Amino acid sequence: MTGDRVLSEDRLRGVLDLFERLRERPPRRRRQRLRPLLMLLGPADHTSHVAGLFQKRCEAERAPVSHIAADTLATDVSGVLREAKRELSQPSSHPRGEPSPRFPLLEMALWLRDLREIRLAGDGRPPPQGASPAERENHQLVRRVTHPPVGDNENARRRELNRVIRRRGRDVLRDLEDGPRGRAATFLAFLEQIAPIGVAVVALVSAGTAAAVDLVWAVFAAVIGLAFVTVQILARTRGWYGVRRFGWFLRQPYLGRDSTGFLGFALGVFDARPVEADDHREQLDLLLIAAFLEDLRRNYHRDVRRAAWARVRHPVLIFEHVTAGHVGVRFLELLERVRRDNQDESGLPDVDPLVVTVGVDPAAPAGDGPSAPPGARLVDRLAREFRVDLSQGAAENAVAARGLWDRYRREQARVSALGARRELRVDITRDPGGDLPPVRAGRGRPWLAHPALPWIAMIVVAASSVTAVSVASLRYCSAFQIRRTGSGECVGITDGSFRFDEAGAGEHGPNRLSPVLARLKDQNDAVARSGKPHATIVYIGPVTADPAIKNRQLDLLAGAQGELLGLAMAQAEFNGGSQNLRLRVLVANAGAKFQHGHEIAERIRRLALKDRSIVAVVGFEQSRLETQDAIKVLSKSALPMVGTANSYNGTGLLDRGAGYSPYYFRLAPPNSRLAQHAAYWAREGRVGGRPGRTVDVIYSADSHDLYSADLAESFAREFGRGDVLVRKYDSPGDLDRTVHELCQKPPDLFYYAGRSDEFRSFAYVLQHTCPSGQVILADDEIAKYVADNAPEIGHVATFRLYYMPLAAREAWTPPWVGSARNVFFNSYPGAVESMFGKSPSRDHRPSEVRAAVSYDAASMIAYVANQVFTEQAAAPTAGGVFAALDDPGKGALWKGASGVLRFTGRAQGHQVIDKPVLLATVGADGRVHVEEVCGTLVQTGQARGHCPPGAWGRLK
Known part of the structure; x- marks a missing residue:
């Protein structure tokens, strides 16, 4: 039988299959066992051939492998580790993109060893010929x-060594032999580990904050989160962060420990005395191997790093063929000593992923030394170095028996971690005979560990977050309770902190509501700081103006501006005069034309269930179907409601014929009156x-407009249909067309029962x-238009305008009320000036009429709330x-x-009796003049105007 036949790849399928099993990493995250030593028994040419096959299979998969040749130039453990580190870090030892x-840790240990060897060889000795820049730098550092400066020995030594250690800590990811790679390379190396997860978490937090709290807080959370991620990345390029990794050295049993930290440990290695050199050299070799194994553990530890999950093959260290004097024998003996010494937190051997194969002639002598008899x-x-030492089962005395169980458990756990066998022998010279199945292919990289996956996931999450925040920015104007409608309006409830007009003012001019909303916010904050009981009213x-109005000068928000001003005045007046109870005001925007009245009423209703200080709701200025719906919703909550300018009958x-809501009280006279x-x-x-x-x-x-048709019908009925x-x-x-037609044969009087929004168009065509x-002649509805356009109206020569305001300063003059004065009208100029300046824009003046009724x-x-508080000696409630x-x-x-306020009963809809x-x-001067006053403006001393017969002093 020839050697070629024995060593053909087909005849080695069995050993190749065993090799694949050894280096395949288990797919599940579970306790792994140390891989046994694979010993290939045979002459040097046979073991070298099989070692070459092993290396070829690893390189074909770009798996980590290091091949230590039989005639390696490395003469010590450090040389083996340098070669292993170099080859395991080669591009051919890891897949593309990984x-x-x-x-x-190994680089630092090797560096300290080099410094020690240079010092022991004589610090005055120059670097050898052809020394690398790193070697020359080491000689200079030694x-x-x-020889530090005189007078500053210890501090100078520590400072100089610390400077270099921190620099090496900053470049902790680079190979020493490759030369400096710079901070940018270190930054990019950490970027894959930190950025995808960090950005994804920041995106999720921002989206959640936008959905649950506030867009401003969402942006703040995103800024803080991204700043934290950036700081983390930048911090890891700093020396102090890299030095933190070296704290591992202080926990090792080799070379002793130093209480002054890693710098003290490094100085201890550097200062080892020559008389201790031999023992110190062995301890240092053990430390080098321990650092090598710990680096491998960290590279393969399955944590948040994707690359660790992508490594499906264990690193392989191949000793081609060893003899008794080969450095590989020394390395293997020290390797097992380190494995026995290193323990995890449970006291068991700490598992490392290294797979070692060694070629050895079975007839080779063990050599000299105590370990080789x-x-x-x-x-x-x-084999003796790789065996598992267990108890021989000798009998113990009665006292020592108590420790047998614990010893047994530890031994079983040790066997579980190390395996029952620590070495596998394969005689590669034997002819297996027969055909063997093909070598099984190892598992591929899991798709979840693909290099692009973290970035794809980050982009998807970030895009989803941006979408969520964008949707929230479209859906919500600011706070969660302020929603953006499809038309672009911002509707919801605020204490004044949200400025409704700022959301859409843009470049169209000043914000007419912001000053009064800011005043309400300040006054509400003062109520909270006072710590006193308070009652809350919701307006x-x-x-907001109709979004279709592009010209802010035509927004006709004078009514809302005036009503908010009246609220602020009433709040300031009450809180300034009340000893105990305070008044708080919330503002609820139902949108232009009250389009979102039902929704906002539901919000107020829910809020009132949580906040029992809410005692009433005021406003409801527009007579529309949506206003009616809002009143019905709030009636279910038994909240008192006071209408300001709503005059629909x-x-x-x-x-279903249930009559008027018992909770609604109206300040404006009904259209019939x-x-x-x-x-x-x-x-x-x-x-x-x-x-x-x-x-x-x-x-x-x-x-949807209940007011206009109702008023027109009431007027026509009262005037006489034949003349109308x-x-x-x-x-x-x-x-426009209607007015143009009517002007062909103009009547004695135009009665305008439309809305103020269209009055400008009506007046322009008429003019x-x-x-x-x-x-x-018009109703109070156009008071908002008059507030913004009185000077222009007075200058028009084509027509003269009469209207019927709900309240007027000009009525509180001696011809009508004698010497009577009203607090509101006396305070109004000062309130306007304090919020809007001495000369507010003429087209942004608040409506004094609406301010008066909301003040009332x-x-x-x-x-009433203060009266209830005084009588009951408790915070007022809506029921009280x-x-x-x-x-x-x-x-x-x-x-x-607006006059003396006294209400009728529910059957008449809680109207004000004899409302003025x-x-x-x-x-022509643009000033308002009151021509007639009917109804009770003051209790005594009021002049009587020209009023309908029987209308004075009676309710219509």
Whole structure:
């Protein structure tokens, strides 16, 4: 039988299959066992051939392998480790796209050994010819450490060595022989480990914060998270971070330990005395091997690093053929000593992934030394080093018996970790005979460990997070309770911290609501700081303009601006005068035209269930279907509601003939009362100076608008249908055509029952189409338009405007109320100046009329809440406030800026008894003049205007 036949690859399938099993890494994360030593028995040419086959198979898969030749130039353990480290770090030892194994602990140990050898050889000795830059630098360092400046010996030594150690710690990932790779390479090496997970976590936290808290906090969380990831990456390029890795040396049993840290340990290695050189050299060799094994453990430890999971083959160290004097024998003996010495936290041998194969002639002698008795063979010498020492089962005395069980358990655990056998022998010279199955292919890299997967996952998560934050930014304007509607409005509830108009002001001019919202926020914060009991009222109204209005000068937010101003004034006045109870105000935006009234009412209802300090809701200024829905929703919560400017006759009516909501109280007169006065003044010549015989009534045909059609119908009924032409419009363009047609034969009076949003278009067409001298009569609805455009209205010569405001400063003058004065109108100029400056923009003035009625609503609720607080000696509740409003007691009334407030019962819808109805006009000077006052403005001393017969002092 020839050697070629015996050593052909086909005849070696068995040993090749065994080799594949040894180096294949288990797929599951479980306790791994140390791989046994594979001894190939045979002459040198046979073992060298098989070693070559092993190396070829590893390199074909780009698996980690190091081949130590039989005639290696390495003469000591450090030389073997240098060669093994070099070959295991080669590109051919790891797949493309995967990082190569790193050996920072071994590099540091080898560096310390080199310094020690240079010092022992004589620090004055020059570097050898052809020395590398690293070797020359080591010689210079030894000279500086050995001969520091006089007078600063120890500090200088430590400082110089520490400087170099920190630099090496910074470059801990690079190979010493490859030359400096720089901080950028170190940065990129850590980037794959940190960036995908860090960015993904930051993205998830940001998306969750955006969905649950606030967009501002989401951005803040993202900035903090990314800053943390960046700091982590940058920190790992610093020397101090790399030095932290070297703390491992202080936990090793070799060379002793130093309490001063790693720098002290390094100095101890450097300063070893020559008399201790032999023992010190063996201890240092053990340390080198321990560092090599620990580096391998860290490279293969399955933690957050993807590369560790991608390594499916154990690293292989192949000794081609050894004899008794070969350095590989010394290495293997020390290797097993280190494995026995190293223990994990449970006291068991610490498993490393290294697979070792060695070729040895079975007849080779063991050599000299205490480990090789005369006549022993080398193979038996190696086998003794790799055996598992167990108890021989000798009998113990009765006292020592108590420790037998613990010893037995430790031995069993040791066998479990090391295996029952620590070496496998294969005689490669024997002819196996017969055919063997093919060598099984090893498992491939799991797809979850693909190099691109972390980056793909990071991109997907980050993109999802950006999408989530973007959706949140579209869905929510700021805080979670402020939602962005499909039309772009921001609706929700705020304590003043969110500025509704800022969300859409952009480049269109100043924010008219921000100053008053800021004032409310400051006053609410003062309530919280006071620590005193408080009652909360919620204002609900259209706080944003119609998104279709692109010109901010046409937003007509004077009404909302005025109502918020009135709330702020009432709050400041009450909190400044109340000894104990405080008033808190929340603002709920229901959107332009109250489109989101139902949704916001539901939010208020839920909030009231959590916050029992909410005692009432005020506002509801627009008479629309959505307002009715909001009132019905809030009625279910038994929250008292006070309407400010809502004048629809059926406001507050519940479904199925249930009558008016018992919880709704209205400050504005109903349309029937307003129409009665308007028709009377028109017929009697109080409007325009001449009796009106023909009237054209214009109203909005919007099916959701309850106010316009109701007012038009009420006026036509009161005036007399035979003399009234009623025309509706569906859109501003339709209104233009209608007015143009009516101007062909103008009436004595135009009665405008439409909305203020379209009044500008109505007035413009009237001014340029109808003959001069036209008279317009309108309701309080256009008070918002007047607030922004009074000077322009006064300068128009084509028509004269009369309207019926719910309140007016001009009514509180001696001709009407004598010497009576009202706190609100006295304080109003100062309040406007404090929030909007001395000269607010003429098209951004708050509506004084709406400020007055909202002031009345808030002041009345505050007064009642304080009364309940005083009587019950406890924080007021919504039920207590409602009871006081519903049954105030005989003679109870409130003196408001819009008149004396005293309500009827539920059957009449809680209307204000004898509520004042005013007639005002805009003069040529742009000032408002009150022409008529009907109803109880003050209790005594009020002049009586020209009022419908029987309307004074009675409820219509």
